[in-house]
Amino acid sequence: xxxxxxxxxxxxxxxxxELTLAERLxxxxxxxxxxxxxxxxxxxxxxxxVCRRYMAGKTSSDSDT
Amino acid sequence: xxxxNERVGKMSDPQLxxxxxxxxxxxxxxxxxxxxxQLRDATMAEDxxxxxxxxxxxxxQEFAGRSALKTWVFAILRNKIVDLIRLxxxxxxxxxxxxxxxxxDQSFETLFKGNDHWRPEDRPTNWGxxxxxxxxxxxxxxxxxxxxxxxxxxARVFMMREFLEFETAEVCRELRITVxxxxxILHRARNGLRxxxxxxxxxxxxxxx
Numbered sequence: 059x060x061x062x063x064x065x066x067x068x069x070x071x072x073x074x075x076e077l078t079l080a081e082r083l084x085x086x087x088x089x090x091x092x093x094x095x096x097x098x099x100x101x102x103x104x105x106x107x108v109c110r111r112y113m114a115g116k117t118s119s120d121s122d123t
Numbered sequence: 124x125x126x127x128n129e130r131v132g133k134m135s136d137p138q139l140x141x142x143x144x145x146x147x148x149x150x151x152x153x154x155x156x157x158x159x160x161q162l163r164d165a166t167m168a169e170d171x172x173x174x175x176x177x178x179x180x181x182x183x184q185e186f187a188g189r190s191a192l193k194t195w196v197f198a199i200l201r202n203k204i205v206d207l208i209r210l211x212x213x214x215x216x217x218x219x220x221x222x223x224x225x226x227x228d229q230s231f232e233t234l235f236k237g238n239d240h241w242r243p244e245d246r247p248t249n250w251g252x253x254x255x256x257x258x259x260x261x262x263x264x265x266x267x268x269x270x271x272x273x274x275x276x277x278a279r280v281f282m283m284r285e286f287l288e289f290e291t292a293e294v295c296r297e298l299r300i301t302v303x304x305x306x307x308i309l310h311r312a313r314n315g316l317r318x319x320x321x322x323x324x325x326x327x328x329x330x331x332x
Contacts, residue, residue: 061239070310074284074291094246101317104253108266109285111257 060088065095069102150193151176154200160267161204161282163275171207175200201287208279209297215276217298217308223274227315247317250325262324269319273312280305281312 060068065088068081077085089096151172158168179196220228234245241247256262270278283294295305 061235062241063235063239066314067306067310070313071306073313074306074309092240094241097247097249098317101247101250101321102313104250105313105316105320106285107254108257112263112266113286113288115263 060084062088062092062095065089065092066098069095069099073102073106146189147176150189150196153193154196156267157197157286158200158204160270161279161286162207163278167207171203172200175203205283205287205297208283212298217276217280218300218304221274221276224277224311227274227277227311231311231314248321248325250321253325256324265320265324266316269316269323272319273315277308277312277315280308281316284309 065085068077068085071077072085089099154172154175155168158172159165162168162171175196178199179192234242236242270282273281280294280298280300283289283297284291289297291302291305291309294300295302298305300308
């Protein structure tokens, strides 16, 4: 059984590589029971979105009219 | 001879409106901010931005607006920053644990009980609809501050991955660190940023629950 600490590592890695089926199943089992880790997962997704927008804001048309 | 550049040639002043000093100044400020974050060296950042701007404008390419110019100079800047990071990585040991990185790791450990599950008071919170934050300038100021607050090497690896959009394998190769070390550093960076945003934005009175 994965601990919350393990889960934070797996969730971070899932942003960098495709997890194996076994890893995904273990994660899902944990997430189903753990609100804290579900929140962590959403926060990681948000962080990625923030970074994409950060770069898009730097390189795109926000100040064009 | 202007050849196919008739559109520009018709104007008496070849200076395009979005190439005004003001427009270039605004792009330059954005570039310097970005280069400083990435390189953590003000002089180096100014130099690399200057080079990128000169390269972009000297190229003589026509730009279909300010955003096209911006995209182009940032692409040049990215390559120049990557070259500098490559050079720096020969002299700095990214895998060595700096004191500020060690203390970030220690503070991560304190979030968990002995069985490695969250302490109730340190459990990640529900950020609600965080996308709302993206529309607020103050959020971006907090995000900038959080990035600056990350330890130098941690930030560098994170920004290569998330801003310069390298694959993890490329980051490892460029900085000569192992994949598992890269994973550790990215995890540290993400958790550090997550906690910084939680503390300074999401729990900072920005939302009710």
